[in-house]
Every structure is written in structure tokens, then in C-alpha cells.
Amino acid sequence: MRVSDKHQKITQAAVKVFARKGFFNARISDIAKEAKVADGTIYLYFNNKYDILISLFEDEIGKIILKVKLLLENETDPLKMLEIYAIHHMSLLQDQKDLVEVLQMELRQSNKFIKEYRNTKFIEYIDIVSDIVHKGQQSGHFRQEVMPGVVKRAFFGALDEMSRLWSLSAKPKYTLEDTARQITDIFQHGIVVRNS
Amino acid sequence: MRVSDKHQKITQAAVKVFARKGFFNARISDIAKEAKVADGTIYLYFNNKYDILISLFEDEIGKIILKVKLLLENETDPLKMLEIYAIHHMSLLQDQKDLVEVLQMELRQSNKFIKEYRNTKFIEYIDIVSDIVHKGQQSGHFRQEVMPGVVKRAFFGALDEMSRLWSLSAKPKYTLEDTARQITDIFQHGIVVRNS
DNA sequence: ACAAAAAATGAATCATTATTCATAATAAAT
DNA sequence: ATTTATTATGAATAATGATTCATTTTTTGT
Numbered sequence: 001m002r003v004s005d006k007h008q009k010i011t012q013a014a015v016k017v018f019a020r021k022g023f024f025n026a027r028i029s030d031i032a033k034e035a036k037v038a039d040g041t042i043y044l045y046f047n048n049k050y051d052i053l054i055s056l057f058e059d060e061i062g063k064i065i066l067k068v069k070l071l072l073e074n075e076t077d078p079l080k081m082l083e084i085y086a087i088h089h090m091s092l093l094q095d096q097k098d099l100v101e102v103l104q105m106e107l108r109q110s111n112k113f114i115k116e117y118r119n120t121k122f123i124e125y126i127d128i129v130s131d132i133v134h135k136g137q138q139s140g141h142f143r144q145e146v147m148p149g150v151v152k153r154a155f156f157g158a159l160d161e162m163s164r165l166w167s168l169s170a171k172p173k174y175t176l177e178d179t180a181r182q183i184t185d186i187f188q189h190g191i192v193v194r195n196s
Numbered sequence: 197m198r199v200s201d202k203h204q205k206i207t208q209a210a211v212k213v214f215a216r217k218g219f220f221n222a223r224i225s226d227i228a229k230e231a232k233v234a235d236g237t238i239y240l241y242f243n244n245k246y247d248i249l250i251s252l253f254e255d256e257i258g259k260i261i262l263k264v265k266l267l268l269e270n271e272t273d274p275l276k277m278l279e280i281y282a283i284h285h286m287s288l289l290q291d292q293k294d295l296v297e298v299l300q301m302e303l304r305q306s307n308k309f310i311k312e313y314r315n316t317k318f319i320e321y322i323d324i325v326s327d328i329v330h331k332g333q334q335s336g337h338f339r340q341e342v343m344p345g346v347v348k349r350a351f352f353g354a355l356d357e358m359s360r361l362w363s364l365s366a367k368p369k370y371t372l373e374d375t376a377r378q379i380t381d382i383f384q385h386g387i388v389v390r391n392s
Numbered sequence: 393a394c395a396a397a398a399a400a401t402g403a404a405t406c407a408t409t410a411t412t413c414a415t416a417a418t419a420a421a422t
Numbered sequence: 423a424t425t426t427a428t429t430a431t432g433a434a435t436a437a438t439g440a441t442t443c444a445t446t447t448t449t450t451g452t
Contacts, residue, residue, distance in 0.1 A: 024220040027439060038401040108304040149369065150378045157357025158350035165349055173345065182346045190386030224410060234431040245410065
């Protein structure tokens, strides 16, 4: 078994366990059991429990970024680009519920426990939105007075909160795609230049 | 010293300690020290550590709801109402940074640890937004096709994410009020009926 | 086939801390 | 002043679980 396989096996096990129990209530032995390795083995691949979380975060966000950038590659209409981003973001939940829950958790916890951890991958992910907005302004599609830096946070926050609800609710009212479209619609109308 | 005083002393101490260290890293003895009571005393007022968090959440959200409902009382324009809500929400941060951080944390953690805790106070808080939207639709200000249930989550999520950034960043780019106005502006344009 | 290196194991360690409860201090009642 | 009830104390308990490391297993190179 290649080294990277075991690394990945542990990461995947950690996603499951963190999602099920939360970071602090997850035991290393739970992760070890889920990954079918010994407790000690985990320490050959990660420095400590927190390192598992960080590393997982970086890796998985990295993959998401790659995928969404690929999807956006051949689209030039900034309105459509926002929709692609939103739909992709929400559909992650359908495919990887556990992962989304862990990422949401991580996002809040990094506040407290590693102020020094700059979270660059996350920033890269949301900067995709501000880039879209910026380009939309240059091409005259979007209003000049909106701040891309605010839109990116607001858009992400809206999607994130909606997905939080979704993962909590037993039987959701709306489909994820409807939700993504609704939110996109609001933001599109919110920042587009009105052809009065 | 009245009973309620000690209860409140402990709550306030807990807010400080939770904000500083996070829920799981906060020790009961930290809270006791901060509140200037013995460790055991805390258990005369709360069932356990988690109960402190829940109880704090309910109490403090309760106060916030009262205040924002009061502010909204004499306003009828739904566009303005959204702005009042947003500005009040963001200005909380200025006045009670610690509290906001704890509430944000709690919101994420309740996912995992008390699925049964229905979080009714929080729902009451965000339902204020869906009420505004609903009324705005009835009065013909807002587009019929937007879903109040989506707007409330999106609007809250946007504000919440923005405030998360704010509390993390050493020297923020924007003032809180500007931010609140920007986000409100996007949502106002996003859902208002266009007078074409 | 053997030696050396690398990877994996999991029981033992060791620190940590939420909670309890016997005791003490304080307040209220008579 | 004395009893009773209430409130507070903080040391002791008891469980927990992250991390280490001596030992074993597997892989690699010759």
C-alpha cells in the first residue's frame, strides 16, 4: 500500500468521524478504527489531532477549487458564472454531506484555535466570487458601487447558511438546486446594472 | 446578593471565557474564577457545562429579539425594515464582540451535540426577516417569486459571515455600518419589484 | 535468503477536567 | 440565642483520551 493511500484512508475516516461526533468529541481511536489502522499509525502521518483537521481542510478545499475553476473556465457571462458557482457549491452537499459538515465546523473553530492559520485555501475559494464580480463590473454588467469584497462574503455566507439548514433538516422544503438558483437570483438582481 | 445576580455573573463570565478559548477548551474552573465563585457553585445554577452554553444562548438571543422588534415597531417600509435589522445585527458586534463570537460558535456546534435542541429562539430571530419579506410581498414592494424562507437564511447568513470576518480581522477594511448597508442594498435590489 | 530500513502496532503513560459531595458559611425563622 | 434552611466551597473522584515508544511486521535492496 502506497503511503498516500494510508494518508487518504485516515483523512476519509476522519471526515466521517468528525461529521458524526464533532471535532472535540471524536477520539483518535475512533478515527483509527474507522480507517482500520492502529492509533499510533495516525501519528506517522499527522502531527496531532488538530493537524488532521487542518490538513483535511486544505486538501479538500483544494479539490473543490480545482473543480469549480474548471467549470467556470468556458463561461464568460458573469451572471451565469455566479449561478455555476452557487449550484456547484450546493451540490457538494448532495455528494459529500459529511465533508460539508466538517468544513463548516472547521471554519468556526479556526477562529479560536489557530489565529495564526491564515486559511488561505478558503480565501482562494471565496475570491473566485469577488473575481467574478470584479470582471462583471469591468464589463459593465454589474453596478460599480457594490464592493466585490462584501459580495463574496455575503454570497458565500448565504449559501453556507442555507446548506447548514439543509444538512440539519430531516426533510427539506426545497431542493438544493432550487435553493442555489434562488440565492443566485437575489444576488444577480442585487448587483446587476438595471436597464431602466 | 440575589440569586439572579449570581446566575448572571456566571453567564457573563462564561461569555468571556467561551469567546476567549472556545467552548471545549474552556474549563469550568476558568469560568468559576472569572465569575469569582467556587467551581461547585456553578452546578447550583446550571446542570452541566453544556447547559451554560444553551442557557446563555437563549437568554441573550431573547434580549436581542426584544430590542430589534422594538426598533422595527414604528417602521412600515419593508426596505427600511431590512436595513434596520441589518444595522442592528452588525452593531451588536461593536457592543458585544465576545457575545457574538460565542453565538456564532454555538450555532455551529448545536449541529452535532444537540440535534434535539430545536433552537427556537434563533428561529424566532431570523423569522423576523421572513415576516418583513412576506409583508413586503403583500404590499407589492417585493417580487412574488422570492421565497421568504430562503431570503431569511440568505440574509442572516450574509450578515453572519460578514461579522465573522470582522471579528477575525485585526484592522477591517470597512466599518460595520457600511457593511450592513452594502448587504442590505444588495438584498433590497435583489428582491424589490422593478419599476421598469 | 538475509540484513537493514521503513512502516505499523497498541498497551502504557500521563495529564487533564467535569462533576460530586462532605463540610462550612451565611441567612432566616422562631 | 438557637435552630433550621439555604447557599457556597473546593478538595477528591473518576473517567477520559491524546500521545509515546518499545516491539513486531513488512518491505526493500543485495
